[in-house]
Amino acid sequence: AQSVTQLGSHVSVSEGALVLLRCNYSSSVPPYLFWYVQYPNQGLQLLLKYTSAATLVKGINGFEAEFKKSETSFHLTKPSAHMSDAAEYFCAAARSNTGKLIFGQGTTLQVKP
Amino acid sequence: GAGVSQTPSNKVTEKGKYVELRCDPISGHTALYWYRQSLGQGPEFLIYFQGTGAADDSGLPNDRFFAVRPEGSVSTLKIQRTERGDSAVYLCASTDPSANYGYTFGSGTRLTVV
Numbered sequence: 001a002q003s004v005t006q007l008g009s010h011v012s013v014s015e016g017a018l019v020l021l022r023c024n025y026s027s028s029v030p031p032y033l034f035w036y037v038q039y040p041n042q043g044l045q046l047l048l049k050y051t052s053a054a055t056l057v058k059g060i061n062g063f064e065a066e067f068k069k070s071e072t073s074f075h076l077t078k079p080s081a082h083m084s085d086a087a088e089y090f091c092a093a094a095r096s097n098t099g100k101l102i103f104g105q106g107t108t109l110q111v112k113p
Numbered sequence: 114g115a116g117v118s119q120t121p122s123n124k125v126t127e128k129g130k131y132v133e134l135r136c137d138p139i140s141g142h143t144a145l146y147w148y149r150q151s152l153g154q155g156p157e158f159l160i161y162f163q164g165t166g167a168a169d170d171s172g173l174p175n176d177r178f179f180a181v182r183p184e185g186s187v188s189t190l191k192i193q194r195t196e197r198g199d200s201a202v203y204l205c206a207s208t209d210p211s212a213n214y215g216y217t218f219g220s221g222t223r224l225t226v227v
Contacts, residue, residue: 009153042220043117043204045218101158102158
């Protein structure tokens with residue numbers, strides 16, 4: 001069965017520091033992969049998605065992610081954290097024709113001034 | 114509408130009661146999904162509609178949960194004999210399948226069973 005694992009339920013960085021949020025998927029066939037952000041009391045907002053085109057995917061708000069098949073990973077990065085980046089981040093995968101998303105358990109990003 | 118609308122935004126109900134949660138997708142989106150997000154967890158898939166029919170209901174936890182989409186637009190998630198464990202945020206998403214996985218999520222309904 002397909003699964004998504006996010007390493008680290010909480011990540012804390014200083015403002016201006018590199019952000020790295022880790023995601024690994026379990027699948028024999030590379031799935032479609034997504035990163036979503038969720039601010040308090042709001043729905044999920046798509047940051048970026050991988051759909052078998054370029055392995056380095058650029059998203060909104062300066063985020064990007066690299067698909068590495070050999071490592072079954074899709075880690076999210078941002079060169080310089082802003083206070084406004086503090087939120088919950090979810091990695092997700094879809095494989096079947098239904099397109100239903102399988103989510104990781106989420107990573108809370110804290111940005112310290 | 115401009116986005117996916119979910120009503121109510123908050124619902125408090127007593128254990129054993131029946132509740133309905135509504136999702137109004139983006140106009141023209143044929144695919145609609147329901148997810149449940151418990152505190153501190155990622156969303157879990159419940160059910161998927163393509164048009165009026167439920168194409169995949171494998172995520173519904175038991176027969177107390179049921180969802181409909183009679184005209185292929187608005188969907189209602191129905192929960193009978195609610196239990197405290199049903200407390201969660203229920204999220205709805207819609208997409209046009211030709212959009213290559215471009216889901217839009219609603220803000221969710223926070224259900225609290227007391």
